[in-house]
Amino acid sequence: MINEALRTILPAAGWGDEKARAVEITGGADPILPTPFRIGETSAAALAAVGLAVADLWALRTGRGQEIAVDTRQATASLRSGHYLKMDGADVSTERNTVMGVYPAKNGRWSYLHCNFPNHRAAALSVLGVPEDREAVRQAVAKWDALELEEAIIAAKGAGGMVRTMDEWAKHPQAAAIASLPLMEIVKIGESAPQKLPDGGRPLSGIxxxxxxxxxxxxxxxxxxxxxxxxxxxxxxxxxxxxxxxxxxxxxxxxxxxxxxxxxxxxxxxxxxxxxxxxxxxxxxxxxxxxxxxxxxxxxxxxxxxxxxxLCAFGHVGPWASRRGFDTVVQTVSGITSRQGELFPG
Missing domain, CATH: 3.40.50.10540 (Crotonobetainyl-coa:carnitine coa-transferase; domain 1)
Known part of the structure; x- marks a missing residue:
């Protein structure tokens, strides 16, 4: 059965709904994880789209078609695959830096500091004027206006942002700049002669x-x-x-x-x-x-x-096109963090 997330991907890839007839999505429905967002459906759709693209390439190589099956629960687990990783039979640490996180700022607002990388951590601590101590960071952030702190950290070549609601993000100039863009774009960047796929026993062999x-x-x-x-x-x-x-x-x-x-x-x-x-x-x-x-x-x-x-955090157009960002920063400024916090505080 085609899910709605996959239906939004198909036209972006130049496919019609009939393309999804080769896809079977099983394994239950959201919520799979404790979130208001349809993570399971979305992850299954993304993997199904990969499968369709690979099947197309395989058909070009061999003339043989394939069917694609995706389990929604397994697709959801794949988003956290690093957390299930073992090396030499032992668990691998997934701990983040202790000062990374969301902190209360002035006027009831919240600020997120991305501190996993030493240079970004140093930038945030320099702006705040405190050592690498979570309580010291909490006290310092509480004295800042969240928007002013966001801009100060970016100016210091750090990463982070003010927690916004989805409505606030929808009114932001960056959101407006990318609102009409498709999920992905294919742009011709030059001329070249057609090239034969390299020989091989897998869809992308030799690439x-x-x-x-x-x-x-x-x-x-x-x-x-x-x-x-x-x-x-x-x-x-x-x-x-x-x-x-x-x-x-x-x-x-x-x-x-x-x-x-x-x-x-x-x-x-x-x-x-x-x-x-x-x-x-x-x-x-x-x-x-x-x-x-x-x-x-x-x-x-x-x-x-x-x-x-x-691939980039905020898109290739708009006032934030060149702004530093990571997945957690994008979630913070676009309303995802706020929405998650409303339903699941803490």
């Missing part, structure tokens, strides 16, 4: 992917490609911090290499890798890699036919 993403959304994207046979090379740097369990969980099926794009030699190494790749996936803020010579247009000239995948 080479460079993964320049961090944390969760982008790494999960590249891991999904690896799951279906792509050769994925994750590019990170020794100077870039990571969240251990997420790094491990999204690293399945990938090779990895360290490059420092502040160094001209490493920039040239990456350019060489681009020439031999098919997909370049990046999750930095719009313009960040472009400033180092790795914009979509530059890569299309360097490697005609390349697929440039770009």
């Amino acid at each position: 080479r992917v460079l993964d320049l993403t961090r944390v969760l959304a982008g790494p999960t994207c590249a891991r999904t490609l690896a799951e279906h046979g792509a050769d994925v090379l994750k590019i990170t740097g020794k100077h870039l911090p990571n969240i251990g369990y997420q790094e491990y969980d999204t690293g399945h099926g990938k090779l990895s290499a360290h490059l420092d794009l502040r160094e001209p030699t490493d920039v040239e190494i990456l350019r060489g890798l681009v020439r031999a790749t098919d997909v370049f996936s990046q999750g930095y803020r719009p313009g960040t890699l472009g400033g180092r010579g790795f914009s979509p247009e530059s890569l299309a000239k360097l490697r005609p036919g390349i697929v440039f995948v770009s």
Whole structure:
């Protein structure tokens, strides 16, 4: 049975409702997790859409069709896969930094501080003028106007935000800027001759992917490609911090290499890798890699036919397009955190 979340994805991918006839979604209905949001239906729809795309590619390779089955409860569990990870038979810590979280600010408002990475933590603590102590942070945030603190932390190159309601977010200039955008966009960035799929026994066999993403959304994207046979090379740097369990969980099926794009030699190494790749996936803020010579247009000239995948927190247009953000920051400013807190305080 087609669910409503999948129905919204189909046109974005250029498919009609008939495409969903090959999909069977089972396993119950929301709520599966303690949330007012339809997490189960949405996760099942996303995985079903991946299955449809992979089945299309497999049909192009082999002429054989496939049916897709998704269990909603299992799809929901997949969103927390890092929490079920074991290494050498032992649980892997999923603890976050102790000062990261939501704090009461002035006038009954709340502020969220994203402090998992040392540089963002240092920015927040510098603005607040306190040591790395949760009680000291709580007392300091209570003296701030939440909106002023949001802007001060962003100006200090940190990450965080004021907790907004959904109605407040709907009136925000950034929400207005992206309101009419589709779920995803496919934009032609250059000309190239058609290329035959490499030989192989899996849908993405022989497809080479460079993964320049961090944390969760982008790494999960590249891991999904690896799951279906792509050769994925994750590019990170020794100077870039990571969240251990997420790094491990999204690293399945990938090779990895360290490059420092502040160094001209490493920039040239990456350019060489681009020439031999098919997909370049990046999750930095719009313009960040472009400033180092790795914009979509530059890569299309360097490697005609390349697929440039770009993911970012707030979209590629609007006043917040270049603002630092992570999943939890987006939830905070867009009303998700507020709505969750209304029904499940604490």
